[in-house]
Amino acid sequence: MIINLNLENKKIIVAGGGNEAEKRIKSLLNEKCEIVVISDSVNTQILKLIKTKQIKLKKMKIENVKFISELKPDIIIATTNDKKINEKIINQAKMKKILAYSSDNPDNSDFSNGAIIDFEKMIQIAIFTGGRSPVMSKKIKVKAEKVLKKIISKEDIAQIKIQKISRKLAKEIIPIQFERKECLKSIMTDNHIDQLIKDGQIKKAEKRAIEIIKKWK
Numbered sequence: 001m002i003i004n005l006n007l008e009n010k011k012i013i014v015a016g017g018g019n020e021a022e023k024r025i026k027s028l029l030n031e032k033c034e035i036v037v038i039s040d041s042v043n044t045q046i047l048k049l050i051k052t053k054q055i056k057l058k059k060m061k062i063e064n065v066k067f068i069s070e071l072k073p074d075i076i077i078a079t080t081n082d083k084k085i086n087e088k089i090i091n092q093a094k095m096k097k098i099l100a101y102s103s104d105n106p107d108n109s110d111f112s113n114g115a116i117i118d119f120e121k122m123i124q125i126a127i128f129t130g131g132r133s134p135v136m137s138k139k140i141k142v143k144a145e146k147v148l149k150k151i152i153s154k155e156d157i158a159q160i161k162i163q164k165i166s167r168k169l170a171k172e173i174i175p176i177q178f179e180r181k182e183c184l185k186s187i188m189t190d191n192h193i194d195q196l197i198k199d200g201q202i203k204k205a206e207k208r209a210i211e212i213i214k215k216w217k
Helices: 019-031 044-051 066-071 083-095 134-151 154-173 177-188 191-198 202-214
Strands: 011-015 034-039 056-059 075-078 099-102 115-119 123-127
Touching (some): 011 066, 123 154, 154 191, 154 202, 191 202
16 A cells, blocks of 8 residues: 655654665655664765754664664664664564664565655655565656656646645635535636636735635635
8 A cells, every 4th residue: 555654743763874874864854754863874965964953863883773762763764784783673663563664675664665756845756666676666767757747737836835725724714624625626627726827926826716715704
């Protein structure tokens, strides 16, 4: 089952400080979660993220898995270059009912990482092979991205931004869920809003959406 986890305010441990850890960290940076790296050394890119306080570092050589009990993470990602340590981390995490992923053992992991196609952080499309072939995921991602860039327009991105604002306001004003859905649909299909978006008048499009919502009171 492919799902998108809500990681806001969750604690994620990344065990290891190399290139594999860097990839996992970068995929988490926009998730509004607390990222803690456990390693006795980190690469240059990870160090920059630590210095800018985007992530935290617990500097230590990983010889056991006591840090899991100490830090109580919601998710742990094992990326060390020691396969036995990664296995210990995964097994301990499973015992404590913590979601876990090992970069060198996807079959024993609780989840897999897809190759992500990202459109301004508004639309994310993931290519999964179920951990069978990350290389093929990346190859298919490159092919799919070329096609999707022709299909997904700037107008689509703008409409998502307007829908986000509209949805928040609709929840405050319209108490019945069915009516909220109908209201948001009417905004999405409103010709005036479409034209304003095409003309680059996003603020006016947002204002028009707000006016529509207020009429549903």
